Amino acid sequence: MQTGSGRDDAGHGEGGGGPPPPSGTGTAAGSRPRARSTRAPEPPAADTERLEKHPLVWLETNTCHGNILSLMNGQHPDFEAIMRELLDVYWTNTLMGAKGHQAIEVLEKVMVERPGDYILVVEGTVPTAAGGRYAHIGLRGNGEPWTAWDAVVELAAAAKHVVAVGSCAAWGLPFGAHPNPTGSKPVSAVVDRTVINVPGCPAHPDWILGTLAHLIWYGVPELDAMNRPVVFYGETIHNLCQRRHYFESGIFAGEIGEPWCLYKIGCKGPVTYADCPSRQWCGEHMNWPVGANTPCIGCTSPEFLEHTAPFFEHLPDVRLPGVRVTADRVGAATGLAAALGIGLHLTGKLLTGRLQKEWGKGLRKAGKALRRKRK
Numbered sequence: 191m192q193t194g195s196g197r198d199d200a201g202h203g204e205g206g207g208g209p210p211p212p213s214g215t216g217t218a219a220g221s222r223p224r225a226r227s228t229r230a231p232e233p234p235a236a237d238t239e240r241l242e243k244h245p246l247v248w249l250e251t252n253t254c255h256g257n258i259l260s261l262m263n264g265q266h267p268d269f270e271a272i273m274r275e276l277l278d279v280y281w282t283n284t285l286m287g288a289k290g291h292q293a294i295e296v297l298e299k300v301m302v303e304r305p306g307d308y309i310l311v312v313e314g315t316v317p318t319a320a321g322g323r324y325a326h327i328g329l330r331g332n333g334e335p336w337t338a339w340d341a342v343v344e345l346a347a348a349a350k351h352v353v354a355v356g357s358c359a360a361w362g363l364p365f366g367a368h369p370n371p372t373g374s375k376p377v378s379a380v381v382d383r384t385v386i387n388v389p390g391c392p393a394h395p396d397w398i399l400g401t402l403a404h405l406i407w408y409g410v411p412e413l414d415a416m417n418r419p420v421v422f423y424g425e426t427i428h429n430l431c432q433r434r435h436y437f438e439s440g441i442f443a444g445e446i447g448e449p450w451c452l453y454k455i456g457c458k459g460p461v462t463y464a465d466c467p468s469r470q471w472c473g474e475h476m477n478w479p480v481g482a483n484t485p486c487i488g489c490t491s492p493e494f495l496e497h498t499a500p501f502f503e504h505l506p507d508v509r510l511p512g513v514r515v516t517a518d519r520v521g522a523a524t525g526l527a528a529a530l531g532i533g534l535h536l537t538g539k540l541l542t543g544r545l546q547k548e549w550g551k552g553l554r555k556a557g558k559a560l561r562r563k564r565k
């Protein structure tokens with residue numbers, strides 16, 4: 191939770207040259223499955239006006255600050271180059287140097303000096319209980335505490351684009367999980383305009399930089415029904431996974447660390463949209479959770495974390511027309527046909543919006559059963 195006054199802006203106000211292309215793409219491994227297009231946008235040629243540094247406010251509310259830390263791991267281009275050449279950052283609590291009223295003045299000024307021009311990035315949920323007093327970003331000029339709630343609403347109203355980075359800002363979880371004493375909400379619930387969601391816990395640096403670069407150079411990218419950029423969230427983890435052939439052959443790991451499909455030990459890849467298998471993580475795009483033999487925990491999903499836990503319990507049984515299929519049965523007789531059936535069935539359910547409800551119900555049951563077992 192962010193309390194107390196902020197500190198001043200970092201690297202604000204310098205002119206910049208042309209930014210390098212944020213390639214930010216996946217690995218070069220030819221055999222790995224890839225999303226249909228995983229490339230982050232490249233700068234337009236011969237359009238120098240659009241290559242000027244762009245004003246940005248990165249506001250941290252109820253957050254662990256994991257997304258700004260993830261952004262600092264960006265390698266292509268590296269974070270320093272982005273700060274030097276692409277973004278004119280007015281405010282980022284984690285990185286800026288000054289404190290108190292000097293910092294707050296900058297934040298108040300951006301709404302007056304650059305209305306309709308700056309991008310507002312929000313990291314974290316917005317607490318709304320007790321008038322929003324669970325998160326203050328500092329004291330305003332009149333000495334009154336400036337709640338994160340008011341700051342998000344005011345800054346969003348004057349921004350050119352609003353981007354919710356991380357699953358907290360995009361979906362309101364996990365800070366908003368039951369019983370949610372702070373009344374935490376996602377950004378889209380407190381502002382009356384389109385919010386572009388870049389979920390993840392944290393979001394991959396390429397997803398953040400790619401979205402910002404697209405907004406600056408080309409405008410709003412193609413979004414899905416949940417306002418996520420399709421270029422990064424257009425496929426399920428499962429569809430891109432290197433272990434998909436094990437799923438289809440019914441070969442499942444029984445324990446963490448085994449090199450087969452991790453569905454039975456909790457992998458949420460079939461219902462999670464992101465390009466982790468092809469993009470990969472760790473700076474130079476080196477690996478991802480399933481590649482390191484641990485299940486996908488569904489961190490980009492709207493259900494994360496409240497309904498994707500327990501992490502090591504598999505998805506509830508999936509009902510197919512006329513037959514009830516479990517991971518065990520997929521692994522035994524039904525094999526490929528059932529796996530494909532599950533895929534089609536899941537897709538159908540996602541399209542009709544029923545999956546979220548049923549999946550949540552199933553996971554709650556699984557959680558209760560596990561708790562009973564532990565007693």
Ligand code: SF4
Binds near residue numbers: 435
């Ligand atoms: S269930 Fe998980 S490990 Fe198995 S194929 Fe799908 S994404 Fe990969």
